[in-house]
Amino acid sequence: MTQLPEIRLKRGKEESLLRFHPWVFSGAVASLPDGLEEGQLVRVLSSRGEVLGTGHWQIGSIAVRMLTFATPDLPDDFFANRLRQAWQMRYDLGLLRDDNTCVRLVHGEGDFLPGLVVDLYGPTAVMQAHSPGMHHQRAAIAAALTELPGIGSVYYKSDTTLPFKAGLDPVNGYLLGAESEAVATENGLRFNIDWLRGQKTGFFLDQRDNRALLERYAKGREVLNMFCYTGGFSVYAMRGGAKRVVSVDSSAKAIALTRANIELNFPDDPRHEAVAEDAFKYLADMPDGAFDLIVLDPPAFAKHRGALKNGLLGYRKLNARAFEKIRPGGILFTFSCSQVVSKDAFRAAVFTAAAQSGRKVRILHQLTQGADHPVSIYHPEGEYLKGLVLQVE
Ligand code: SAH
Numbered sequence: 580m581t582q583l584p585e586i587r588l589k590r591g592k593e594e595s596l597l598r599f600h601p602w603v604f605s606g607a608v609a610s611l612p613d614g615l616e617e618g619q620l621v622r623v624l625s626s627r628g629e630v631l632g633t634g635h636w637q638i639g640s641i642a643v644r645m646l647t648f649a650t651p652d653l654p655d656d657f658f659a660n661r662l663r664q665a666w667q668m669r670y671d672l673g674l675l676r677d678d679n680t681c682v683r684l685v686h687g688e689g690d691f692l693p694g695l696v697v698d699l700y701g702p703t704a705v706m707q708a709h710s711p712g713m714h715h716q717r718a719a720i721a722a723a724l725t726e727l728p729g730i731g732s733v734y735y736k737s738d739t740t741l742p743f744k745a746g747l748d749p750v751n752g753y754l755l756g757a758e759s760e761a762v763a764t765e766n767g768l769r770f771n772i773d774w775l776r777g778q779k780t781g782f783f784l785d786q787r788d789n790r791a792l793l794e795r796y797a798k799g800r801e802v803l804n805m806f807c808y809t810g811g812f813s814v815y816a817m818r819g820g821a822k823r824v825v826s827v828d829s830s831a832k833a834i835a836l837t838r839a840n841i842e843l844n845f846p847d848d849p850r851h852e853a854v855a856e857d858a859f860k861y862l863a864d865m866p867d868g869a870f871d872l873i874v875l876d877p878p879a880f881a882k883h884r885g886a887l888k889n890g891l892l893g894y895r896k897l898n899a900r901a902f903e904k905i906r907p908g909g910i911l912f913t914f915s916c917s918q919v920v921s922k923d924a925f926r927a928a929v930f931t932a933a934a935q936s937g938r939k940v941r942i943l944h945q946l947t948q949g950a951d952h953p954v955s956i957y958h959p960e961g962e963y964l965k966g967l968v969l970q971v972e
Contacts, residue, residue: 585612585623586621588626596645599648617638620635621643632647633645634712664690666728678767679764689953689954700761700774714741734752735749770811776832784952792946793816796872801824804824806875813840828855875913881917891927894915910969916964938971942968946964
């Protein structure tokens with residue numbers, strides 16, 4: 580057995596680990612060995628010296644991200660096993676098919692791999708480390724990924740996700756394999772994925788089921804897809820038989836991506852139009868009743884606790900504009916991807932916006948991220964995407 584450095588917890592602080600919560604907060608740590616390096620694998624002990632498990636140590640409010648519970652060491656085949664389980668789960672759920680080649684393969688804590696995200700686009704796995712520990716393990720993880728069926732290359736993209744203070748030098752690039760076909764299929768629709776230049780890993784896979792739901796309601800409607808990014812909701816609305824689809828994003832690059840994805844699926848289709856414009860300006864200028872299906876999927880308005888109050892105000896104002904303008908009988912898909920905004924707080928913000936508009940509003944669906952973004956029941960913090968589908972009279 581290798582001798583891992585040991586971290587001892589304060590009395591009573593082992594409770595959450597016994598319930599499989601994967602984080603040890605720095606305030607729970609009684610003692611650290613000298614010379615510990617950020618990202619190092621450690622063994623975590625209770626105050627009485629019982630083994631609670633192993634994890635990656637780092638500086639910050641989360642001191643250890645747990646990889647195993649109740650074992651004194653990390654097995655040699657740890658990453659290979661966890662990754663195979665993650666792949667198998669997606670396969671068993673029917674998410675890996677010829678007509679659905681993109682999927683989130685690893686969703687951090689939800690796949691018992693805290694600090695690691697892997698999105699799969701056909702043969703390419705795009706990997707993000709959110710912790711120094713996963714950064715140090717990147718070569719082993721990449722090797723284990725290419726052992727899985729269909730994965731030929733691994734692109735590492737952690738320049739924006741690693742803790743800034745760790746001072747790591749995460750060079751983005753291929754760890755294994757090389758650039759290949761960058762068109763992925765989602766529910767039979769085709770999307771260009773640009774993991775080199777796109778936001779996050781290039782595509783928002785978490786909205787897959789919600790896009791499919793929108794398709795069901797699109798027939799004959801005039802659709803506004805606000806904050807369209809790669810145009811995911813727009814492409815589904817087109818297939819669903821929308822009369823007209825307008826995609827709006829303030830980024831010219833996003834508008835180009837949306838146009839390309841529409842072209843890939845519905846070449847020369849006059850029903851679609853894309854506009855580079857600020858959301859609030861577009862909503863203020865558009866005529867009343869122009870749309871009867873509106874999607875609001877903004878970037879996180881509150882990225883940390885300190886921004887919560889302003890974030891909620893942002894959601895309220897944005898939704899109020901949509902309630903004011905949507906055609907009677909219209910349907911609003913509204914989302915928040917801010918992790919610090921709870922389901923209840925988001926709902927209260929949307930409720931206030933509805934009340935301000937004086938419209939009668941009913942909840943048709945309450946949405947969240949897809950099954951390839953699982954949430955450990957012991958780690959509710961992993962649930963971040965919230966959506967409401969509303970009918971507005
Ligand atoms: N709905 C998308 C994801 C949206 S990501 C999907 O399903 O994939 C958020 C998008 O909002 C980004 O593309 C960003 O460029 C855009 N954005 C940010 N601020 C904006 C603003 N004030 N007005 C319009 N778009 C904005």
